[in-house]
Amino acid sequence: MFGIGSDIGIDLGTASVLVFVKGKGIVLQEPSVVAIDNNTNRILAVGEEARRMLGRTPGNIVAIRPLRDGVISNYEMTERMIKYFINKTVGKKLFFKPRIIVCVPSGVTEVEKRAVIDATNEAGARTTHIIEEPIAAAIGAGLDISQPNGHMVVDIGGGTCDIAVISLGGIVVSTSIKVAGDKFDEAIIRYMRKKHNIMIGERTAEDLKINIGTASPRKDEISMEVRGRNLISGLPVNIQVSSKEMQDALEEAVMAIAEAVHSVLERTPPELAADIADQGIIMTGGGALLWGLDKLISNRTGIPVYIAEDTVSCVAKGTGKALDSLHILEQGSQNTRSKYL
Numbered sequence: 001m002f003g004i005g006s007d008i009g010i011d012l013g014t015a016s017v018l019v020f021v022k023g024k025g026i027v028l029q030e031p032s033v034v035a036i037d038n039n040t041n042r043i044l045a046v047g048e049e050a051r052r053m054l055g056r057t058p059g060n061i062v063a064i065r066p067l068r069d070g071v072i073s074n075y076e077m078t079e080r081m082i083k084y085f086i087n088k089t090v091g092k093k094l095f096f097k098p099r100i101i102v103c104v105p106s107g108v109t110e111v112e113k114r115a116v117i118d119a120t121n122e123a124g125a126r127t128t129h130i131i132e133e134p135i136a137a138a139i140g141a142g143l144d145i146s147q148p149n150g151h152m153v154v155d156i157g158g159g160t161c162d163i164a165v166i167s168l169g170g171i172v173v174s175t176s177i178k179v180a181g182d183k184f185d186e187a188i189i190r191y192m193r194k195k196h197n198i199m200i201g202e203r204t205a206e207d208l209k210i211n212i213g214t215a216s217p218r219k220d221e222i223s224m225e226v227r228g229r230n231l232i233s234g235l236p237v238n239i240q241v242s243s244k245e246m247q248d249a250l251e252e253a254v255m256a257i258a259e260a261v262h263s264v265l266e267r268t269p270p271e272l273a274a275d276i277a278d279q280g281i282i283m284t285g286g287g288a289l290l291w292g293l294d295k296l297i298s299n300r301t302g303i304p305v306y307i308a309e310d311t312v313s314c315v316a317k318g319t320g321k322a323l324d325s326l327h328i329l330e331q332g333s334q335n336t337r338s339k340y341l
């Protein structure tokens, strides 16, 4: 539990929730999962505990991911999850209420933002501000976005890939596509079924992606052995998979991301495009670690691409850093402001 009144930043992600407390850093990182009893609608567990229950529960208990594909798919559960994580961080009895910034996926609507603000206020916040994911990612990557200078951020998470051009603290051009880490895993599962007649699970697909996944050709081919179930015999089998195969499996998904980056650049005002060409494109989020994705985007756009340091916690760190500028946010309209400056 933390210093009463400490300001808090929350990265409300599709895959996980990270909580940042001013002066302490990241204090909580848990999966965005809620387990409920279907009969009574009572919450049984949240976060890591709920994820451990996945696949190990009787029929009346279900584990829900309240945020899916970068949008809030279950309103009530999202509210309850936010309250749970805030209480876990600061405790229920607050003498001085904290100010809280919540970073929401970019696909979230104004109505959903309002719901997040209400839930956060109800959980004990003095004031709540919403910050958009690309802005938080840019701040977390160490960019000075307050200047009249164009930066391009490509944040690839689990559910969405958010591409934004930022200048003077605001988003000038952006897009969000539902092609990111989860879609890479699905593409690998489909490939294994079609090419090898083998069914593999999500965890195995993610292992393949992380270990031998490839977005642009590798000089030295690598391979990995995985276990799956043969769809014809129904029996478990081991199979050797190569990085070239992974490149084929992932081609469509990674090209969709490269095309989306290209289309945002086409819509970017010329002065800002020139700044980006000089400084390069910054990639953040776990999906940015896919081997060769930086090179693929660089080849498609002709602009150098850099992966941010500590890319997975960039958004949470950026939300935390934005706490230092709360006074600027508070000069704006209370509780509804979504711009950084």
Ligand SMILES: Nc1ncnc2c1ncn2[C@@H]1O[C@H](COP(=O)(O)OP(=O)(O)OP(=O)(O)O)[C@@H](O)[C@H]1O
Binding pocket: 012, 013, 014, 015, 016, 070, 105, 156, 157, 158, 159, 160, 161, 180, 181, 182, 206, 209, 210, 213, 284, 285, 286, 287, 288, 289, 290, 291, 312, 315
């Ligand atoms: N080394 C790696 N190579 C490829 N992918 C990776 C690697 N490490 C993590 N990932 C992928 O990154 C994704 C999670 O990224 P991140 O934690 O940034 O998502 P999130 O912020 O919760 O999601 P969203 O931004 O969509 O709300 C997962 O799909 C995971 O498999």
